[in-house]
Amino acid sequence: MERVAVIVQDGFTPFEFGLACEAFGLDRTDDGIEPFDFRVLTADPGAIRSSIGYTMNVEADLSFADKADLIVLTPIPRAQWGTIDPRVAEVLKRAVARGAWVMAICSGSFLLAASGLLDGRRATTHWMYSDAFADMYPLIDVDPDVLYVQDERIITSAGTAAGIDACLHLLRQELGAEIANRIARRMVVAPQRDGGQAQFINKPLPAVQSLSFSAVTDWMLQNLREDLPVEELARRAQMSPRTFARRFKTDLGTTPGAWLGRQRLMHAQLLLEQTDLGLEQVAWESGFGSAAVLRQNFVRKLGVAPTAYRGNFSCTTPIPASA
Incomplete structure (x- = not known):
């Protein structure tokens, strides 16, 4: 895995976007880890508004995604559930067809679902959204109780910290346990929680x-x-x-x-x-x-x-x- 693309659109959430940048975008050559060719993409380059009101200028269109070994989808607002830009959908379908990794963090799973790529697969999203996810997409085997799910080379995760776990899970497969542990130490997080752990514990x-x-x-x-x-x-x-x-x-x-x-x-x-x-x-x-x-x-x-x-x-x- 050498090339990583993160696709953002209006309403992206800063935390989940940031954790993808942290996991795949930082230069860690001083730790003996080769950097990824990391790009932030959007369908229509320009000012992209975040979920908390500030805007980020994204210069690159989707063309790099066709060369990416991993495409990451960040969460989308509830108003956008059930829809996907046809250009993004085609990029994702081509990625899966050529065997690239695709990862959706939190409600980014709704984008993947709208592309049809999750039909017949097991997937997850944030537990607060799982009922709506299952109702909207009955062909998906929705598991609301886990941190993340890998089905072949498609990974879906629950929200916030579970996205970190999903990223480390993928890094462990691509780079090995020791390198993934080194990255986790730099992030000051546990090396990896197992995907089958509960998302949510009733007693905080x-x-x-x-x-x-x-x-x-x-x-x-x-x-x-x-x-x-x-x-x-x-x-x-x-x-x-x-x-x-x-x-x-x-x-x-x-x-x-x-x-x-x-x-x-x-x-x-x-x-x-x-x-x-x-x-x-x-x-x-x-x-x-x-x-x-x-x-x-x-x-x-x-x-x-x-x-x-x-x-x-x-x-x-x-x-x-x-x-």
Whole structure:
């Protein structure tokens, strides 16, 4: 992935536009990361009004989008749901046809839906808009409960911070775990929340907050090789298994098993990038037990086999693991 285009139109939201610029537009050569050829595009170049009243001058039309490896769509106002500029729709259709990535952040999913490219696919948007999204587009399998969804090379995300998670998810696939982690550190965000985490927790300040689980999760990370049943984790947290599982999901937005599985996968990715350990050893070190189980998880979660992942992202010089 070398060329990235962000398409904006009147009513664009500054935060989601800014996070696309942060993820893909900054020069990080001082971190050893090659910069993307990053462009901001619009159908009719000139002054584009934001959702909060200021205008931004965009000089480039849509022509660069036909060369882009990734096209990002920013959110659009409610009044524009259900419509799309035919020129933008054609650009998106050509991008999907040639195998480019397309990402829609928050209500940008409505633009993708209006193009017809989400028909028959699973997708998401901000939970506040998901009912309207499903009503307007019954051919789309709308999942209102997740942070982001990848269907082949189309990614849709929920709002605000979930857009960061979606960007890091894509960067992890294209650049590898270590590079994505370096970018996340520069952004001062967690390396990646799993897409299946809940968008929305009913109690904004739950009775048991995440720091209450920090000792347990730290211990889990230090013991990925071991079998870690909920009963053992609950004992360490001094809770019953049922209470532990319920509060863990309430606090962290996912189940203990799903959280652990994601950490094991991330650790295996780093081992494949930074060491020459055999697959059986990588599987053991990361808690998968066998190369066969490791392979199943890689193919299911990342769409690629461990050997292919290593071929793409192996580092010639080992990089120390970061906290």
